[in-house]
Amino acid sequence: MSTALELSIVVGYLLLTLGIGLTAYRLTERTAEDYYLASRTLGTVVLLFTVFATLLSAFTFFGGPNIAYLYGPEWILVMGLMDGIIFAVLWYVIGYKQWLIGQARGHLTLGEMLGDRFGTNRLRALIAVISLVWLFPYVMLQQIGAGTALEALTGGAVPFWGGAALITAFMIVYVVLAGMRGIAWTDTLQGAFMLVMVWAALLWVVASVGGVSAATSRMGSASPEFTALGSAFYTPQRMLTFAVSIAFGVTMFPQVNQRFFAADSETVLKRSFALWPVLVLLLFVPAFLLGAWAQGLGIAADVGAGQNVLSLVLTEYTPGWFAALVVAGAIAAMMSSSDSMLLSGSSYFTRDVYRPLVDPSLSDEREDLLGRIGVAVFATGALVGSLLIGGSADVGVVGSILVDIGDTAFGGFAQLSLPVVVALYWSGTTKTGIYTGIVASQLVYAAGVLLPVAELALPVVGPVSVGVPATYLGWGISLYCMLLGLVLTVGVSALTTPTAAEDSAVYDVAAD
Template sequence: MVQDLAFGGWSGILIMIVYGLIMLLIGFLTFLKNKNVRESNDEYYLGGRGLSVMVLFFTFYATQYSGNTIIGYAPTGYRMGFEWLQSVTFMILVIGGYLLFAPRLYVLGKKFKFITPTDWLEKRFRSKGITILGSILMLYGLGNYLLEQFVAVGQGVAGLTGGTIPYQVGVVFFIIIMLIYSWLGGMRSVAYTDTMQGIALLIGVFVLLVGSIVYFGGLPTATDYMQAYAPEKLGVPESNGIVGWFSMLLLVFIGASIYPHAIQRIFAAKSVKTLKKSFTAMVWMPFITTGVVFIVGIIGINAFPGLDTFESEKLVGMMANVIASQNALFYWAMVLLFGGIIAAIISTADSVLLTFSSIISKDLYGRYINPNATEPKQIFVGKIIGIISVAILLVIAWYPPATLYQIFVLKFELLVQIAPAFILGLYWKRLHTKSVFVGMIVGTILSAAMTFANYTPFGIFSGLWGLFINLVICVVGSLLFTVSRSEEEAVDKVIGL
């Protein structure tokens, strides 16, 4: 979290207002240029399937690398030492996860006019159970993710302004702005603001690194300190730690790559060539972003030794305070950095909200509740439900019951249960529909039960145990139960490219 940033105050308020006005301006200009945005699901939720390489790259980048990457990953590196190098690894693996299915799914999405991730499930399996269950799991993951961003932006605004703008006011201010520009321009507004926010975050990360090296010393200084006073942060983890390390890599490899808002961006690409070029550029971002943040966390070990867990959460703010106090250039650079962090958090939230609304309006309302609803009406319903959902999440964010904590940590554990349907379904024609449905249910129940019981055998995440059982049921069921000739022919028309 961002707290106690003494350099904030009026300059922080100025930066917040400027960022907010720029976001509103982008939304307004996008609306004027594309006034039919309210008439078509394709235009509103996918930007007319015309996102260019640069815009697609930055909307992927700003969505994947939230401001929490800066605020949260550096303190984790501070506490774990070089073991946290895994953060760079699992961000690389996310790109590998995309490449397992994204190009093929893009071709199918363009062929069959997919708008949402659920459209793929419906087209592939033609099962009401899989479609609804998949939608619920995706909505749960998206709602959870959105809640995290709201909490983070409130803390960020309060920190950037030195407490001048309270947590609640900061949350409401940016949520209103986000709702306005996403309401006006849909995916185009979200993607264009993501571009601005992604550039701000990228510049801010490097400013923080340069300032940290100049005023605290680089990696050699930090490593010498660790060798003398914290050698455990230099060594490799014990066997249980290694299992947990690989468990985390696998969970993120699968879970982050099938985030619904990331999948929707696949459908929004102008062409498969555009998509591949964007992913090629994204391959470098773990080093440029997560790697840089990791180095900052390591440098912090020498800069502020002996911090406990709670104190270390303020590490980035503490380092920024010292850097900002050196001269006017670094003062404003640090103010811009935290403005960029907050903007990046918003860029993640707007993407999540757009996909959340699309699943409710098109997949649930338009498909099952009111099949005769026109596309403008579906879009309107999605906007209204989005506002209601945001209001509910705000209440939870301000007054969270203690029992909700375990529900929040179920995000990846439940979301990965849709992976067999998404990935195997793209390549295996004989994948048995009922086995997929049963696997999703059993995997979901098992993951939830193990998480609530805090039971992780061998240090492996509960979601992976659920996914393993889910996958076994899918594969064994598909081998045992035959698919009719007509069903196989129907599937071949979908994935037989």
């Protein structure tokens, strides 16, 4: 199939989503609550799919299948089963309580909710800055993935930088116009489309190779260890580290956490987190099976050269137009993540940094305008970073970069989760306690990721590189830091007294 036709499929899909965004723009009020939360009116299907599509990222489509190809299909357990269930539980434990508080107090962000409880704007700003620091590289991840996908789809006719710039420009226009309402609508379209396409891809490949048994048998012949549970890579400690870090990290992602406030009703929220594990499995099982099966499908030399395994499987076993549709869906999934990140990142800056610390009298209309400008600035900065990293890397390193960035960001966000849970459910939590727990765990985690191993005191098992945190006694450093944050939040709170500005009654809310 010609490059022009492949590009027309991708561009046509982008234009369709832009049309939805323009419709949403005409319906969106010029207020922060409507721009960032769609006035808290999301129903079950839209809320479920907007969270779902927000998490369909380059890490899922271009990192996950490659991990399954390299190490075996157990990645389905890590992302599909364990994280599907763990995140659903956390959606109830954290998200439900946040929704109740948000309904009662009108909060739009996590930082605003915590700042209200502990009577400090500095805590709001701290949460926002930490979140933006970890969010920035994750936006870059989407841009790297999109640039790589378009370059591969067009055989290099669209270079990496061109693809990344094109997607970034589209995202800026879309997010500035659409706001939460438009993003949630397109998320629903994109999530449903991607589910259909990934299952169609699986069935197409299965039919081409002679059935599920044949595909599994060929995989077992090429890599016999893939037919047994566990390996040197899939140790229980490593799998649990990934699963816990990802699930707890996801709950603190701004673009996910903010959606906890947006449900139309308590019933909507409960239905959504109950259906979540089913939806996750429906996506991850076919995507990661295709990656694992690729071991026996005769494309090992290409993957070894650094290509994305999912794209190679589709190119080999499906028509060009179908592969282009799947890539278009994957790019749309990346944009679903990126546009939500840009919107939430903008709200964290304008709502929790600029408004309380710079201009407390900022009007809703001015905040709405500032938020739209912030989207463009944040996206452009991330594009520059993605071009410096992805554009300078050998193609064989790109997949590793995606996984490294994703794993690092998950762990960084996960450090916020346990202090937040303590604050939500224990009235004895003090401002000093939550400050100590958050700051200490973040600093130790950053040191464990970035500093040389020789400077760390605990015994190290396995290699360490930037983006792949060290493992100590078999467990990832992110888990140790999460426990550190929990112990310090509880311990320091027990030893300190609340200030006059703190008000634990802010969280005294009950279900209807």
